[in-house]
Amino acid sequence: MATTTPPRGRRRAPSRMTRAAGRAAALQKPRVILALLLLLALTSVMLLDGYLRAEVGGDERVRSNASSSKVPDKVIDGGPILSFRNGRAQTRSVPEKTIALTFDDGPNPDWTPQILKILEENDVPGTFFVVGSMVSRYPGIVNDLVDQGNEVGIHTFTHVDLSYQSDARIKREMAQTQLALAGAAGITTTLFRAPYSSETDAIDNYSWPVYKKLGAEGYTSVFVDTDSDDWKRPGVSKIIKWATPSKNKGASVLFHDAGGERSQTVEALGTYIRKMKAKGYTFTTISGAVQQADAEDQQADADAGADAGAQPGGQVPGGPQGQGAGGAGAAGGNGLQAAHRTATGTTLYEGKALVAAVAVAEWTVPGLATGLAVVGVAVMGRFGMMLVLARRHYRRRNRRRFSWGPTVTRPVSVVVPAYNEKECIANTLASLALSTHPIEIIVVDDGSTDGTSEISREAARSLGMTNVRVIRQENAGKPAALNNGVRNAGHDIVVMMDGDTVFEADTVRHLVQPFADPGVGAVAGNAKVGNRNTIIGAWQHIEYVMGFNLDRRMYDLLRCMPTIPGAIGAFRREAVLAVGGMSEDTLAEDTDITIAMHREGWRVVYQEHAKAWTEAPGSLKQLWSQRYRWSYGTMQALWKHRGSLTDKGPSGRFGRVGMPLVVIFQIVTPVFAPLIDVFTVYSMIFIDFKASLLAWLAVLCVQLVCAAYAFRLDREKYRYLLMMPLQQLAYRQMMYLVLIHSCVTALTGGRLRWQKLKRTGEVGTPTGAS
Numbered sequence: 001m002a003t004t005t006p007p008r009g010r011r012r013a014p015s016r017m018t019r020a021a022g023r024a025a026a027l028q029k030p031r032v033i034l035a036l037l038l039l040l041a042l043t044s045v046m047l048l049d050g051y052l053r054a055e056v057g058g059d060e061r062v063r064s065n066a067s068s069s070k071v072p073d074k075v076i077d078g079g080p081i082l083s084f085r086n087g088r089a090q091t092r093s094v095p096e097k098t099i100a101l102t103f104d105d106g107p108n109p110d111w112t113p114q115i116l117k118i119l120e121e122n123d124v125p126g127t128f129f130v131v132g133s134m135v136s137r138y139p140g141i142v143n144d145l146v147d148q149g150n151e152v153g154i155h156t157f158t159h160v161d162l163s164y165q166s167d168a169r170i171k172r173e174m175a176q177t178q179l180a181l182a183g184a185a186g187i188t189t190t191l192f193r194a195p196y197s198s199e200t201d202a203i204d205n206y207s208w209p210v211y212k213k214l215g216a217e218g219y220t221s222v223f224v225d226t227d228s229d230d231w232k233r234p235g236v237s238k239i240i241k242w243a244t245p246s247k248n249k250g251a252s253v254l255f256h257d258a259g260g261e262r263s264q265t266v267e268a269l270g271t272y273i274r275k276m277k278a279k280g281y282t283f284t285t286i287s288g289a290v291q292q293a294d295a296e297d298q299q300a301d302a303d304a305g306a307d308a309g310a311q312p313g314g315q316v317p318g319g320p321q322g323q324g325a326g327g328a329g330a331a332g333g334n335g336l337q338a339a340h341r342t343a344t345g346t347t348l349y350e351g352k353a354l355v356a357a358v359a360v361a362e363w364t365v366p367g368l369a370t371g372l373a374v375v376g377v378a379v380m381g382r383f384g385m386m387l388v389l390a391r392r393h394y395r396r397r398n399r400r401r402f403s404w405g406p407t408v409t410r411p412v413s414v415v416v417p418a419y420n421e422k423e424c425i426a427n428t429l430a431s432l433a434l435s436t437h438p439i440e441i442i443v444v445d446d447g448s449t450d451g452t453s454e455i456s457r458e459a460a461r462s463l464g465m466t467n468v469r470v471i472r473q474e475n476a477g478k479p480a481a482l483n484n485g486v487r488n489a490g491h492d493i494v495v496m497m498d499g500d501t502v503f504e505a506d507t508v509r510h511l512v513q514p515f516a517d518p519g520v521g522a523v524a525g526n527a528k529v530g531n532r533n534t535i536i537g538a539w540q541h542i543e544y545v546m547g548f549n550l551d552r553r554m555y556d557l558l559r560c561m562p563t564i565p566g567a568i569g570a571f572r573r574e575a576v577l578a579v580g581g582m583s584e585d586t587l588a589e590d591t592d593i594t595i596a597m598h599r600e601g602w603r604v605v606y607q608e609h610a611k612a613w614t615e616a617p618g619s620l621k622q623l624w625s626q627r628y629r630w631s632y633g634t635m636q637a638l639w640k641h642r643g644s645l646t647d648k649g650p651s652g653r654f655g656r657v658g659m660p661l662v663v664i665f666q667i668v669t670p671v672f673a674p675l676i677d678v679f680t681v682y683s684m685i686f687i688d689f690k691a692s693l694l695a696w697l698a699v700l701c702v703q704l705v706c707a708a709y710a711f712r713l714d715r716e717k718y719r720y721l722l723m724m725p726l727q728q729l730a731y732r733q734m735m736y737l738v739l740i741h742s743c744v745t746a747l748t749g750g751r752l753r754w755q756k757l758k759r760t761g762e763v764g765t766p767t768g769a770s
Contacts, residue, residue, distance in 0.1 A: 043678070048361045066204035076201045080223035080252040081290055084215030091200065094225065094250035094289040095296060097281050101126040101253055101273075102222065104155055104193065107134050107141040108258035114266045115257045116141075116148060122273045124283040126150050129193040129222070132157030132177030134258065136358040139184030146185040151285040151339055153191030153222060154178070161196050163207040170210060174219075182343035182351030191286055191339045192219040199223055220339070222286050225251035230265040239268040240275065248279075252286070287338030372679055375672040376699075382665055383706045386550045393553035394713050397608065405516030411438040412493040412512055412570070415485030417478050418443055421499035422450040424615065426459040431502035433463045437509040439495070441468045442485045447475025452499075478566075479582035479589045486576050495570045501614040502530070503568070511570045511610035521575040521602025522594065523610070524552055524561060525568030526714070530613035536623060538723040539731045540616040545714050546707040551665075552606040553713075559650075560658025561604040562666075563591045563634075568612035575602050585640055588633025595641045598658070599651035608714070624738055632742040634666060671739045677729065700725060 068076060075082060078091030094100050101119075103126055106112045112128075119126050128145055130152055135142050146152065156162065157176040165173070178188045192214055194207065200223050203211065211221050228243035245251035255265055273283070284292065343351060396402065414432060418425055425443070432441055441460075445453040453472050460468040473484055486494055493512055497503065507525065514520045526549060532541040548565070555561040564571075569590065576582075579596040582589045597604055617623040644655030683692035707721055 045357075045361045045364050048357060066206055068201075068204045068208075070205045071203050071208045076203060078200055079293075080200060080225050081286060081293075082200065082211060082215070082221040082223065084212065087216070089212075089215070092290050092293045094252055095292045096250050097248050097279075098250040098289060098292065099245070099253055099276055099281050099283050100251070100286050100289045101255065101283060102153075102193070102224070102286070103128045103255050103257040104195075105134075105159070105259035106130055106257040107138045107145065108262070109138055109141065111262040111266060112138075112141050112145070112257045115255075115269060116145060116150070118266070118270045118273070119150065120148055122270065122277075124273055125285050125288070127153060127191065127222070127286045128257065129153040129155040129191070130177070130181070131155050131159050131258075132173070132180040133159075135177065135180040135184050136355055137362060139180075139355045142181065142184040146187060146340070151191070151287060152181060152185075152187070152189050153193055153286070153339065154181075154189060154219075155193055156195055159195045161207075162194055162210045163204075167213070170213070174214070174217075176354075179347065179351040179354050182347050183353070183355035184351070186343050186348065187340045188343050188347065189339050189341070190218055190220055191222055193222045197223055198227060199225065220286075220290075222252065224254040225249070227254045228265075228268075230262070230268070231256050231260060233261065233264050236264055236268040236271070239264060240272045243268075243272055244276070250289070252289070285339075291338060369679070371672060375669050378664060379669055380702065382669070383702060386554050387706060387709060389557050390550050390553040390710070390713065393557050393606075394608075396557075403516075404514045404520075408493075408512045408516050409438075410493075411440060411491050412495055412508065413485075413489035413491045413573075414439050414441045414495045414497065414508065415482060415489065416441065416443045416497055416499055417446060417481035417485065418448060418452050418456070418499035419446040419475070419478070419481075420448045420450045421452050422448075422455050424500040425452055425456050427502055428497070428499055429456065429459045429465065429468065430463060431504070432508075433465050434505040435503065435508050436505050437512065439467060439508055440490055441465070442488055443468065443470045443499075444481040444485045445470060445472040446477065446481040447473065477584060479584045482589070483581040486571075486573060486581060489573055492573050493570060494573050494576065495568075496566065497569075497612060498567045498614060501527075501567045501612050504611050504613075507568070507610050507612060511568065511607055514605050514607055515570070515572065517603070519603045520605055521572050521597045521600070522564055522604045523570040524564040524594075524604065524606045525570070525610035525612055526606075526608050527565045527567040528611055528613045529616045531615050531618065532720065534618065535723065535726070536618065536620065537616055538720050539727045540623070541716075541720055542707060542724055542727060543731075544616075545716055546703075546710040549606075549608070549714060550706070550710045553608070555658065555661070556604075556606040558657060558661075559603065560598065560654045560661065561606065562594060562658055562662045563588070564594045564604065565612075566590045567614040568610060571597075572602070575600065583640075586633045586636035587629045588637050591634050591637040592640065595637055595644070595654065595658075598654040599641065599644055599647070601650045620734065624734065624741075627735060627738045628741055628745075631667070631739050632745050634662065635742060638662060667739065670735055671743070677732065700728060703728070 072089060075089050075091060079093030081092035081094075083090055083092070101124065103112075103115065106128055107130060115126070128150060130142065132154070142152065154174060154177045156173040157180070158173065160169075160173065162170050162173065174192075181187055181189060194210070197207075202223075214221065226243055226245050228239045230239045230243075234242075243253050243255070245253070255269065256262060257265070276283075416425075416428060421428075429441065429443075432439065443453070443456045445456070453470050456468070456470045459465075460470075469488070471484060471488060473481065482496060485496075493515055495508055495511060511523055511525050514523045527544060529537055529541040529544050531537045552561060566589075571593075575597060576593070579593065579600055581593075583592045583596075586592045594604055617626050638659060641655070641659075644651045644659060646652070647655055677696070680692050680696040683689075683695075704721060704724060707724060708718060711718055711721065
């Protein structure tokens with residue numbers, strides 16, 4: 001048993017690797033925060049989109065037959081325009097032979113522009129009571145509407161009955177709609193119409209406090225005299241008939257420019273306008289009707305000699321900005337704009353920010369939905385391909401007459417890189433002592449500070465192992481340790497394993513048999529999770545059996561295996577040396593060397609019967625660290641070997657078959673796969689709970705079928721699959737964040753070295769070994 005140690009007698013300064021690792025560690029925290037911020041941004045965008053569609057907290061309750069005992073009779077019997085001047089309720093009626101056309105529930109990209117065109121052609125203004133969520137989604141329509149000389153009022157932000165809502169919700173509904181108007185058209189408004197409202201006689205004891213509260217804040221509430229009931233789609237003639245006032249009365253007439261299919265409204269509107277004009281009616285806005293009514297009152301007072309020329313005082317504030325006076329004479333006599341206030345200051349900028357955020361949501365969520373559909377098809381296709389190819393692989397490799405060639409019986413070298421493995425190294429050597437295949441063991445101690453080399457020597461002595469060499473080197477990283485072991489290997493086949501891994505007695509014998517085929521340059525073994533009795537361990541166990549081993553069967557048949565696991569792999573020594581050994585260019589030296597093998601023309605295969613039991617990370621922090629290194633290292637390796645995309649021969653085969661599969665299934669789909677869960681939650685909250693849950697369960701069932709088949713092939717116990725639903729809810733989200741973290745690192749630069757995970761040594765014997 002030979003030992004090589006570094007020179008002693010001087011204190012070693014911190015290595016370049018140590019300093020680089022320190023700098024990289026310092027950069028990790030901001031990258032993790034950025035990954036979390038990206039997830040938060042995505043969640044916020046989706047919540048905003050759902051809120052805009054009024055599908056979250058949707059409240060469509062409408063109260064009927066409630067008492068109106070607290071509502072003044074003069075309000076119930078008054079006109080459709082209700083304001084609170086000087087704190088007193090006051091109603092206004094639309095003057096005779098005058099119509100104020102009002103439209104609810106818009107804007108709508110299909111129907112509102114058509115209605116605006118009809119109004120413009122007939123030189124008629126309208127008053128549009130808009131829903132704030134729709135304004136923020138279609139700001140251009142509102143801007144055109146205002147520019148055309150029409151008037152806007154608030155119809156709440158999410159079309160809820162405010163009589164059911166808290167004061168905070170009422171305030172939010174109004175303020176958000178004002179911000180949407182400010183961002184869309186640079187205005188705010190003093191007009192309000194409650195959803196589900198009709199004539200003033202429908203005001204009850206529950207809605208009355210809402211109108212008083214809004215009136216005190218300067219809002220004018222608008223009701224209707226005549227309802228076209230166009231939302232019922234009764235036919236054009238009935239819409240015109242129901243919208244026509246009786247006995248030359250003036251009227252606030254209700255139509256809808258959104259909220260459903262409005263082709264009958266569009267068809268009826270032009271005819272209705274021409275018919276009413278022929279009867280001598282004029283058209284105005286709500287503010288115009290108020291001005292006209294106030295002017296008539298003033299004239300009546302003058303004629304009666306009562307304070308001739310006095311104007312009715314009172315306050316009609318400008319919504320959230322609280323500026324200006326409304327009613328008669330506001331805005332310098334411009335009746336079409338009397339209810340509008342120019343948005344300035346923070347209101348304007350917050351409104352523009354809201355509209356911009358909504359625009360992002362309007363593009364992002366549908367884009368994500370489309371991407372998710374594509375990913376869903378790809379994932380389902382991958383499951384199908386894995387099942388078909390895994391079965392073919394299993395049947396081909398396990399048939400009686402299958403053989404790699406003459407049985408490989410010559411000794412092989414087993415290289416064990418170790419860094420602070422005092423908890424595990426003795427178990428690793430004990431498992432190798434039982435090997436049924438002749439081996440030499442080379443333990444490369446990469447500058448451990450916990451006595452790993454001494455423990456290795458003592459374990460070898462106690463086990464009576466004369467085939468163990470311990471080589472101690474300055475701390476230089478895992479690739480350097482592996483290269484050192486390969487250089488010192490005495491045999492032409494080199495088996496590589498981790499210092500926290502244990503082999504079964506027949507593992508090495510099974511692992512080296514494919515080398516009977518002279519075209520095979522490397523063999524991937526079957527890595528198993530040894531510490532699977534915890535939740536995190538069980539999750540990783542499912543991942544190893546289903547994801548890694550089914551994948552390797554598929555990649556084996558396609559001849560584009562991307563990774564030989566560091567826990568168990570075997571190589572032709574000459575092939576390793578020919579490609580320059582284990583590279584330090586990437587964090588995933590196992591993926592790097594595997595791709596290099598393909599590019600040199602060697603075949604890489606999977607040997608399912610060669611089993612290794614490894615200690616998986618025992619905490620979320622350690623798991624994050626490990627998967628971050630894996631995913632980022634894989635990205636580095638793919639980028640390093642991007643030239644294979646245009647190569648010919650085996651290298652080109654990997655570049656055009658293996659590399660796209662790895663990118664799609666190990667980077668792209670894992671990033672988007674958690675969106676299945678995110679969109680499920682989104683759909684449950686915003687759309688249809690039952691249908692969304694059933695869809696998610698259907699996807700889970702497909703995954704369970706694949707996992708169950710993988711467990712059957714590996715002869716594993718099915719009870720661990722009970723953890724799979726929880727794995728989908730928690731584990732997959734973490735893997736998403738890890739991949740985002742890796743992508744951020746790839747974009748911002750940075751390098752990490754060999755990261756040591758905390759080990760417990762609990763994988764003492766090969767679990768399940770015979």
